[in-house]
Amino acid sequence: MCKKIRVVKKNIxxxxxxxxxxxxIKTLEGIMHANPGDWILTGPKGERWPVRKDIFELTYRIID
Known part of the structure; x- marks a missing residue:
């Protein structure tokens, strides 16, 4: 049996x-739909994905 460990996502x-x-939006998982007010994110390798506004506000902090 594998031991479970706690991890924290890196700040990227x-x-x-x-x-x-x-x-x-064409994502790594296929086509995803974004609605007005949603956020479109682009990662360090150019990958893109939509995030609902409420999830964005809970998960991300604007730095500039």
Whole structure:
């Protein structure tokens, strides 16, 4: 049996913008839909994904 350990996600800066319209985004998991007010994030390797506004506000902190 494997021992479970606790981990914390590394702080990796990503870029983000808030969309004002419905957008379909090609992600690593396939096509995902973003609604007006959702955030579109781009990671360090160019990968993109949408994040709902409420989840973004709980999870991310704007640094500039």
């Amino acid at each position: 800066p990503v870029t983000a913008y808030q969309t004002t319209k419905h957008v379909d």
